[in-house]
Amino acid sequence: MARALINVPAKAKRGEVITIKTLISHVMESGFRHNQIGVRIPRDIITSFTCTYNGEEIFQADLHPAITANPFIAFTTIATESGTIAFTWRGDNGFSAAESVNITVE
Amino acid sequence: MTDKRTENLATRRDVLASAGSLVGGGLVSGLGLATISVAHAQAQSTPAAMALAIHKIAGEATVKPGKVKLDMPPLSENGNSVSLTVTVDSPMTPANHVKAIHVVTEKNPQPYVISVRLGPRAGQANISTRMRLSDTQIVVAIAELSDGSFWSDTRTVIVTLGACLEELI
Incomplete structure (x- = not known):
């Protein structure tokens, strides 16, 4: 299980725009590099990232090899109601990771 | 996928x-x-490959400069990690919002960097990530608005040590 860091404010006012920052540990091997004997290293990247807020998809990203190792993605959303914000990363070789955080909206 | x-x-x-x-x-x-x-x-990607990628994103629509702000350091010592922020000037209402943001490059092995889909629930059209740059080149951010128009911003980033080229130790 890849280690993921997520930064979401624990509490927010209703209607407030909150910033969500995510970072997950992953090599993001681009598939363009060669090892010492000249053999190409196969691609191994995260290809998609999804964020849902109480089950509703609010953000989706398609990643390509040009994204750094340990992909960092930050975006915003409106705090509508208390609940769970869930994150899913999917990638090559069946890679899948999921995290979720709770938010209290007053 | x-x-x-x-x-x-x-x-x-x-x-x-x-x-x-x-x-x-x-x-x-x-x-x-x-x-x-x-x-x-x-x-080896080329400016032509980037133009093709932009054409795939925008289709027949013209991509006009403006509304989008791509924030990147003008000079980067290490192409393995260059931070970028894309901000689009939009009220983000259900009637008028940013549907998607795409980032493409000119000289990376592939033109695509990231494609993001968002909607009025984002509140602001503002995303940040970190990317690899193989060489000194231009980076283009394209925003697709809910009315079907496309807007872009271009930055030139000077890279001292490019990504992708180093051998494994």
Whole structure:
């Protein structure tokens, strides 16, 4: 299980725009590099990232090899109601990771 | 993801077919040649490839400069990690919002960097990530608005040490 860091404010006012920052540990091997004997290293990247807020998809990203190792993605959303914000990363070789955080909206 | 796989396969097949016809009857050698040419094609993107990528994103619509702000350092010592922020000037209401943000480059092995889909629930059209740059080049951010228009911003980033090229230790 890849280690993921997520930064979401624990509490927010209703209607407030909150910033969500995510970072997950992953090599993001681009598939363009060669090892010492000249053999190409196969691609191994995260290809998609999804964020849902109480089950509703609010953000989706398609990643390509040009994204750094340990992909960092930050975006915003409106705090509508208390609940769970869930994150899913999917990638090559069946890679899948999921995290979720709770938010209290007053 | 599945879509992208099929897309990749399709291009590979195209290249295979063209290389195969060049070689003529030699099917096995044709396959070998095709694999090499695919590898070469992937290892060098060009301004033309970027233009094609932008065309794939925007279709027939014209991409106008403005509304989008791409924030990147003008000079980067290490191409392995360059931070970028894309901000789009939009009220983000259900009637008028940013549907998608795309980032493409000119000289990376592939033009695509990231494609993001968002909606009025984002509140602001503001995303940040970190990207790899293989060389000094231009980076283009394109925003697709809910009214179907496309807007872009371009930055030139000078890279001292590019990504992708170093050997493994």
